[in-house]
Amino acid sequence: MSEFLSLLSQRAGLVALALALLALPLILKLLHWVRRALQPKRHVVVDGSNVMHWKDNTPDLLVLRAVVAELKRRGYTPGVVFDANAGWKLMGRYRHDGAMARLLGLPVAQVMVVPKGQVADGWILAAARDLGAPVVTNDRYRDWAGAHPEVTEPGRLIRGGVREGKVWLDLGEG
Numbered sequence: 304m305s306e307f308l309s310l311l312s313q314r315a316g317l318v319a320l321a322l323a324l325l326a327l328p329l330i331l332k333l334l335h336w337v338r339r340a341l342q343p344k345r346h347v348v349v350d351g352s353n354v355m356h357w358k359d360n361t362p363d364l365l366v367l368r369a370v371v372a373e374l375k376r377r378g379y380t381p382g383v384v385f386d387a388n389a390g391w392k393l394m395g396r397y398r399h400d401g402a403m404a405r406l407l408g409l410p411v412a413q414v415m416v417v418p419k420g421q422v423a424d425g426w427i428l429a430a431a432r433d434l435g436a437p438v439v440t441n442d443r444y445r446d447w448a449g450a451h452p453e454v455t456e457p458g459r460l461i462r463g464g465v466r467e468g469k470v471w472l473d474l475g476e477g
Contacts, residue, residue: 344380347461348431350440351385351403351414352423355393357441358465362392364406369470370439370463371407377474382434383407384427387419428454437461439472 355367367383374381383403390398398406404414415430417423424444428451431438438444439461444454453459463472 345378346434346436347374347379347381348427348434348436348438349374349381349383350423350427350438350442351383352389352392353440353442354463355389357463357470362389364393366465366470368407370472371409373470373472374439380413381409381439382413382430382436383409383415384423384430385414385416386423387417387421389416425450431459439463 349367349370351367354370355362355364357363357370358366371381371383385403387397390396390403398416400414400416401411403416404411407414415426417426424442424447427438427440428444428447430436432451432453437459438454441462441464443460444451448454458475461472461474463470465471
């Protein structure tokens, strides 16, 4: 009987080890998810109307999508703000927040098309200030420096572009 219990105990140990090895990838994925969920969000505001012109100065949704994807890959939570005419430039008709969000694969809460007749720059800079976030743009906002002196601080404006068909961002991360 003691041999039987010893054999049973060995097999139970092997089964437990096998189950633990099978569950390891799931456990690691869960730990990664928990770690990311607990990290504070690193917000960034994207000047959508500026970024969509980075390739050959022509409106291009794919460039904007690539920038959003790269920011997310690097752990940022992007918010994209557009001038009211962005939909016209990209698709020949007006597009509201929800439509632009769907095109970018973002929640509607992360996308804004400013009201007709208003300049997006003020909205972009106000959002960046409220979030303590940098802005992805090649605009220097010189006309806004009086009301938003933070635009002159290093790292507040993230430049980028398209080089050899690939998006680049100067995130100052080396």
